[in-house]
């Protein structure tokens with residue numbers, strides 16, 4: 001089968017032929033349909049310090065995918081050949097205190113799909129059945145392919161009650177955009193999203209936010225005036241990993257405000273702790289997705305009409321992976337999807353789903 005592999009230490013990825021994986025005990029084999037390109041994959045292609053310290057090549061990369069089940073190990077229940085599935089990319093130990101207590105997202109021995117074990121940028125992958133999410137609510141394969149980052153957005157956005165609250169989201173990358181869609185959908189009063197990319201802020205405009213603010217030109221305080229907010233934001237969702245964004249957020253929270261922080265800063269940085277103390281701000285770090293409460297939330301949000309299609313801006317056949325990675329690395333687009341289906345042909349980049357695809361479907365032949 002074809003797979004996108006980090007073959008050896010150094011920059012770049014190669015599309016190569018590798019043996020199809022075989023299902024082990026308790027596992028499921030999946031024919032991959034679509035994959036999403038994540039910041040993690042960009043780090044791996046570039047082979048930066050993080051990748052150098054983390055990866056042990058050769059390894060098939062990628063962790064965001066959708067596909068159809070083609071084989072199920074004996075004894076695996078509730079998953080059938082033909083099911084449309086996504087996968088939780090964090091493989092947990094099942095033995096530590098948190099796993100034993102059912103708090104699997106807090107496992108201290110997590111293994112990452114496409115980072116510590118062969119991943120999803122391939123025609124087939126195998127996964128423990130306990131990491132497979134079956135789409136029982138109809139969902140398009142493109143949207144199913146981004147359940148992993150959608151889960152980051154939902155996990156963060158639902159960390160604190162949002163109904164009637166004024167919400168500040170810093171960072172309009174794919175995850176910030178999805179968080180904005182969720183916050184609006186679940187009944188926040190105002191959602192203000194910030195970035196330094198006009199292209200990304202324009203995408204936010206399609207998601208019904210109250211204000212999409214370019215902080216390279218306008219301060220958050222000025223944005224607050226535009227929305228007639230007097231006391232600051234009730235909830236902050238930090239989704240940029242940028243120190244300045246976190247400092248600005250802290251400075252613009254109401255007393256008793258709550259911040260959920262998903263953005264991963266590259267290094268340590270200082271913040272105004274005196275304000276955090278005297279404004280009695282709560283800060284919660286967020287990693288991954290809750291297994292499987294977040295997954296349940298995601299399916300239900302889509303069932304109830306949440307529309308993520310504006311967030312998916314670019315689609316490429318897997319053969320054109322380098323162009324797809326360059327597009328994702330530009331920092332100006334929404335989510336970039338690779339097509340691994342039989343129909344994928346080089347040079348067939350699509351920016352709109354075909355008519356047949358646009359309709360939500362459970363079609364198992366896609």
Ligand SMILES: NC(=O)c1ccc[n+]([C@@H]2O[C@H](COP(=O)([O-])OP(=O)(O)OC[C@H]3O[C@@H](n4cnc5c(N)ncnc54)[C@H](O)[C@@H]3O)[C@@H](O)[C@H]2O)c1
Pocket residue numbers: 038039152170171172173174175176194195196197200215239240241242244245261262263264265286287288331
């Ligand atoms: N905690 C987790 O489990 C987890 C999982 C996935 C991603 N992440 C992190 O979450 C963040 C969002 O992910 P993404 O894929 O959307 O990333 P991204 O890099 O595509 O988006 C970040 C956005 O922040 C913007 N930005 C930069 N400086 C800013 C500033 N001062 N104010 C406002 N915005 C600013 C950038 O222009 C960019 O559009 C990243 O930091 C990523 O590393 C964390």
Ligand SMILES: [Zn+2]
Pocket residue numbers: 037038039040063064148149
């Ligand atoms: Zn990801």
Ligand SMILES: [Zn+2]
Pocket residue numbers: 092093094095096097098099100106107108109
């Ligand atoms: Zn564990």
